Amino acid sequence: MSFVQLLQTAALVRVQYLETCGSTNAEMQRLVAATPQLAPLLLVTAAQTSGRGRQGRQWQESPGNSLATSYFLPSLPPGAAAPTWIPLLAGVALVQALQKWVPAQLKWPNDILVPLHTAGVQRQPDDLATQRGGFKLAGILCEQTASGYIIGAGINLLTPVSQLPPGAISLRSCGATAPEQPLAALADHLLALYVQRLQELLATATRQPERLPEIVAAQLATLGQRVRAIMPDGATVTGFAQGLGAYGELILQQSDGTTVAIAAADIEHLRVGA
Numbered sequence: 001m002s003f004v005q006l007l008q009t010a011a012l013v014r015v016q017y018l019e020t021c022g023s024t025n026a027e028m029q030r031l032v033a034a035t036p037q038l039a040p041l042l043l044v045t046a047a048q049t050s051g052r053g054r055q056g057r058q059w060q061e062s063p064g065n066s067l068a069t070s071y072f073l074p075s076l077p078p079g080a081a082a083p084t085w086i087p088l089l090a091g092v093a094l095v096q097a098l099q100k101w102v103p104a105q106l107k108w109p110n111d112i113l114v115p116l117h118t119a120g121v122q123r124q125p126d127d128l129a130t131q132r133g134g135f136k137l138a139g140i141l142c143e144q145t146a147s148g149y150i151i152g153a154g155i156n157l158l159t160p161v162s163q164l165p166p167g168a169i170s171l172r173s174c175g176a177t178a179p180e181q182p183l184a185a186l187a188d189h190l191l192a193l194y195v196q197r198l199q200e201l202l203a204t205a206t207r208q209p210e211r212l213p214e215i216v217a218a219q220l221a222t223l224g225q226r227v228r229a230i231m232p233d234g235a236t237v238t239g240f241a242q243g244l245g246a247y248g249e250l251i252l253q254q255s256d257g258t259t260v261a262i263a264a265a266d267i268e269h270l271r272v273g274a
C-alpha cells in the first residue's frame with residue numbers, strides 16, 4: 001500500500017490523481033464551484049501545463065518531472081487563526097516534508113529554498129538565486145473561494161538543471177534522490193508527509209493560533225536578514241526582517257528604528273552593506 005493510500009485509509013483526505021491538467025488550482029476552483037459543500041480534497045498531477053504563481057506569474061513545469069498539487073480546505077472555524085496564515089502554514093508543512101531529503105527553508109511568503117552552498121547541489125548560483133538567498137525548489141499559491149481555501153504547491157522533483165528556470169533547483173539536482181528512483185514513489189512519499197503535516201498545522205491554527213508565529217519563524221530563512229520589500233505597486237521598503245505580525249506579516253525594522261508590517265511583497269535579500 002502506498003503512503004498516500006495510507007492517508008486515504010485513515011480518512012485524512014480524499015486524493016484525486018489527474019493524468020494532465022492546466023492548473024490544479026484552476027481545476028480545484030471548478031470543482032468547488034460545481035460542489036459548494038466539497039470536503040477536503042487533494043488534486044495531484046505530474047503533468048501540469050499552465051501552472052500559475054502570484055500576480056499572474058507563470059509556474060514552469062517539466063511534465064513528468066515535477067509535481068503540482070492543490071489541497072481544498074473548506075473553512076477555518078470561528079476563533080481560529082486569520083486565513084492569512086494559511087500560505088505560511090502550507091510553506092512550513094512542505095519545508096518540513098522536504099527536509100527528509102534536503103535542508104529546505106522558507107522564504108517569506110511563499111518560496112521554498114535550498115541554501116546556496118548546500119553540498120551535492122549541481123548548479124552554480126545565479127543572480128536570482130543570490131537575490132532570493134537560495135535555489136527555489138518549490139512554491140506555494142493559496143487562493144480563496146466562496147466556500148474555502150485552495151492551497152496550491154508546485155515542487156521540482158526530477159527536473160534536470162537544463163530545464164529549470166534561473167534560480168531554481170530540483171530534488172534530483174540537489175543530489176538528494178537516487179538516479180533510479182521513479183517520480184511516482186518519490187511524489188507519493190513526499191505528499192503523504194506534506195499532507196499529514198499540513199493537517200497538523202491547520203489543527204494548531206484552529207485550537208492554538210497563538211503558537212503560529214513561533215512555528216513559522218522556526219522555518220523562516222528571511223528572519224534576521226537585511227531585505228528589500230517590493231510592494232505590489234512598485235514601492236520599496238528596506239529593513240531588517242525582525243519577526244512576524246499577528247496576521248503573518250513580515251515586520252521590518254528600518255534604519256531610523258521604526259518598524260513597518262509588510263502584508264504582501266516580493267522580498268530580495270541584500271548583501272551586508274547594500
Ligand SMILES: Nc1ncnc2c1ncn2[C@@H]1O[C@H](COP(=O)(O)OP(=O)(O)OP(=O)(O)O)[C@@H](O)[C@H]1O
Binds near residue numbers: 052060061139167169
Ligand atoms: N519550476 C519552477 N521552479 C522554481 N521557480 C520557478 C519555477 N517556475 C517559475 N518559477 C519562479 O517563480 C516565480 C513565480 O512567481 P510568484 O510571484 O508566484 O513567486 P514569488 O515567490 O513572488 O517570486 P520570487 O520567487 O521571484 O520571489 C517566477 O518569478 C519564477 O521566477
Ligand SMILES: O=C(O)CCCC[C@@H]1SC[C@@H]2NC(=O)N[C@@H]21
Binds near residue numbers: 050053
Ligand atoms: O511561484 C510560486 O512560488 C508559486 C507557484 C505555485 C505553483 C503551484 S503548482 C500547483 C498549483 N496550481 C497552480 O496553478 N499553481 C500552484
